[in-house]
Amino acid sequence: MSATKNNTMIKVAIIGGGASGLLCSIFCAKFGAYVEVYEQNNRCAKKILVSGNGRCNITNTNLSQSDFFGADPSFVNDALKNFGFKEFEKFALEIGLLLDIKEDGRVYPLSNEAKSVAKLLQVTAENLGVVFHTDTKITDVKKLLQTHDKVVIATGSEAAHHLGGNSDGQSFAKVFGHNIIPTYPSLVQLHLTSKTAHKMSGAKTYGEVTLFINNKKVSACRGDILFTDYGVSGFAVLDISQRASEARMGSKQVEISINLLPNMNTQQLSEHIFKVAKSMPKFSILDILVGLIPLKIAASLLDDLKIPHTTKNIDTKVAKKIANQILNWRFEVSDTHGFRHAEVSGGGVDTREINPKTYESLKQKNLYFCGEVLDVVGKRGGYNFAFAWASGYAAAKGIVA
Ligand SMILES: Cc1cc2nc3c(=O)[nH]c(=O)nc-3n(C[C@H](O)[C@H](O)[C@H](O)COP(=O)(O)OP(=O)(O)OC[C@H]3O[C@@H](n4cnc5c(N)ncnc54)[C@H](O)[C@@H]3O)c2cc1C
Numbered sequence: 044m045s046a047t048k049n050n051t052m053i054k055v056a057i058i059g060g061g062a063s064g065l066l067c068s069i070f071c072a073k074f075g076a077y078v079e080v081y082e083q084n085n086r087c088a089k090k091i092l093v094s095g096n097g098r099c100n101i102t103n104t105n106l107s108q109s110d111f112f113g114a115d116p117s118f119v120n121d122a123l124k125n126f127g128f129k130e131f132e133k134f135a136l137e138i139g140l141l142l143d144i145k146e147d148g149r150v151y152p153l154s155n156e157a158k159s160v161a162k163l164l165q166v167t168a169e170n171l172g173v174v175f176h177t178d179t180k181i182t183d184v185k186k187l188l189q190t191h192d193k194v195v196i197a198t199g200s201e202a203a204h205h206l207g208g209n210s211d212g213q214s215f216a217k218v219f220g221h222n223i224i225p226t227y228p229s230l231v232q233l234h235l236t237s238k239t240a241h242k243m244s245g246a247k248t249y250g251e252v253t254l255f256i257n258n259k260k261v262s263a264c265r266g267d268i269l270f271t272d273y274g275v276s277g278f279a280v281l282d283i284s285q286r287a288s289e290a291r292m293g294s295k296q297v298e299i300s301i302n303l304l305p306n307m308n309t310q311q312l313s314e315h316i317f318k319v320a321k322s323m324p325k326f327s328i329l330d331i332l333v334g335l336i337p338l339k340i341a342a343s344l345l346d347d348l349k350i351p352h353t354t355k356n357i358d359t360k361v362a363k364k365i366a367n368q369i370l371n372w373r374f375e376v377s378d379t380h381g382f383r384h385a386e387v388s389g390g391g392v393d394t395r396e397i398n399p400k401t402y403e404s405l406k407q408k409n410l411y412f413c414g415e416v417l418d419v420v421g422k423r424g425g426y427n428f429a430f431a432w433a434s435g436y437a438a439a440k441g442i443v444a
Contacts, residue, residue, distance in 0.1 A: 052077040055442060056191040058181045058215075060087030061207070062431035063414025063438075064197030065164040070439030072171035079191070080173060083180035088161035089206040090199070094428070099157035101135075102432065103425040104128045104148040110426045112285055113418040114224050118394040122402075122433035125440070131432050138167045149425050184215045184410070193409045193442045197435065200388030200415040201226060208382065212416030213392060219407040222393040224418040227292045228385030229285040230427075233299070234378040235274035239347045243270035246339040251305040252279040255298040255373075256290045265305060270340070273380065275299070281386070281423055288379045289389055297376040303336050303369045312366035313359065320357035328354045328365070336369065344368055387427050391418040401441025402434060413438040 053076045057064045060082035071078045080087070091099060103110070106127050111119045128150070135142055140163045141153035152159045169175070181187065187194045198212035213223045235241075247270075253263040266279035283299070290297050304312065312335075319331045329352040332341035345352055348368055350361070357365075382388065394417055396405045404410040413434035421427040 053193060053443065054191045055079070055193045055195065056081065056187045057195040057197055058184070058187070059197035059199060059212075059414070059416075060084075060165075060175065060177070061197060061199050061414065062088070062091055062164075062428055063199075063435040064195065065168055066432050066435030067195055067197060067413055067439045068168045068173045069164065069171060070436055071442055072168065072173050074439060074443040076193075076443060078168075078171075078173045080168070080175050081179045081181050081187075082175065082177045084207045085178050087165055087175065087177065090203065090208075091161045091164075091428075092157050093203075093206065094157050095151065097157050098151050098155050099160050100149050100151060100425040100428070101142070101160060102128055102131050102150045102429040104144060104150060106426070106429050106433075110424075111419050111421050111430065112289075112389060113391075113394055113420065115394050115418075118397070118399050118417075119419055119430060119433070121399045122430070122437040126433040126436035128429070130436070131429070134432075138163050147424075181211075184218065188407075188409060193411060195411040195413060195438050195442070196392075196416055197412075197414050197438075198416050200391060201382045202228060202385040202388045202415075204383055208388075212412070216392045216404075216412070216416075219404060219410060221396055221404065221406055224390040224393050225292060226388045226390035227288045228379045228382045229288055229389045229420050230281045230386035230423055231284045231288060231384055232271065232276040232380035233274045233280055233284060233287060233376050234380060235299075235374045236377045237347075237374050239343045240270060240274060240374055241272050242346075243339050243343045244272040246270045246337050247277070248303060248337055248340060250279065251302040252283055253300040253302070254283040254287055255300065256286065257296050258298075261286055268301060274376075275301075275374075276380075278423070284379065285389060285420060285422070287376055291376065291379060299374050299376060301372045301374065303340065303372065305370075307370070309363065309366045309370055312369060313363040316357060316362040316365060317359050320355070320362070324355065326355070327352060328357055328361075331357070332365070344372065347372075386423075387415060387420050389418075389420040391416055394418050398441070400437070401444060402438040403441050411438040411441060 264282035267277035269277040
């Protein structure tokens, strides 16, 4: 492949020096194009730097359509087929970025530092002659289309405003008549209406979170659960947040049920509570519960059931009531913690108006999109970067084809 037009190099402008823009710039330059990256921040890749708590969960070995959400879930297939895990691993090796592949399929840089990823992408691009214009916010894409042969919108999403997240890409797309699927925060903490939940702020446990939309169970995830002064956080919560957030946006009734001891059933648990109450008659119910769950959570759970902490002589009926609450504690979700705290955004530029093979706009010739600006959002586990790489590669290939 070689990117020339009448024997002169194709001139490409990429708006956004994040994950997808950097990857796209590298391949456009590799294929022989002259590439300029415009980045509003004073440096590129700010989200990569903070990703995965500074470790960067860079991709996943198991990538399929079912790991992504959007109005057209099949849109991701071509890009993942051409630049899935194996192709990414080969590329990473070429630029000297060794990978640490975990048993569950998550992939991190071997250095365990997100900095390695950001640095190697940037120096690789620079070595290939990509020109970077940092501190440069693009406001007019039509102008860029006059000075460049091809323009790529890789501006990301509204998630994490403090790192450069915004809706510029959607505004640009609208200028060319693109439809925008309404956006919502994803991989985000949830607000709960319950005052009892707020009182547990700071308490952390492991459990299962089940999501109910309009009273119907839609998903369940196990992992860390952290109570906060507004609601809940933790991996189990982030994992169900995409569907919760989307449903909130659609004004649906959203609830979660927290199972604090997912490896026990009601009968085992109520029998245990009753047995300890019998064998330790001086124990209060709070004393019994702290042997099972964190103290702050135990105290709030009893408050919610209006059972005094000092209660003794627990009968089977009360034991069952408490066991039920431990295994199925329902909370109403009032909101998400917002784009400021979200890792990613759902919704975006409607992919049904983008060529899935080239990532060129079907509305405007020579205009391309890649990354999170599109209506594609992945699960937690490296999937969002996986799509950034795959779509950046697809756009680069589309540009030089
Ligand atoms: C805290 C956090 C942790 C995360 N951890 C992970 C993880 O471990 N694994 C994972 O897979 N995903 C993770 N993500 C998600 C991942 O970072 C994004 O999905 C990915 O960065 C999207 O790539 P992108 O290129 O589309 O957008 P970005 O990486 O956001 O890049 C877009 C760039 O465009 C620039 N820009 C925007 N508008 C303009 C304009 N008008 N002019 C010029 N420049 C502009 C922005 O400043 C930004 O640099 C995390 C996100 C956050 C916020």
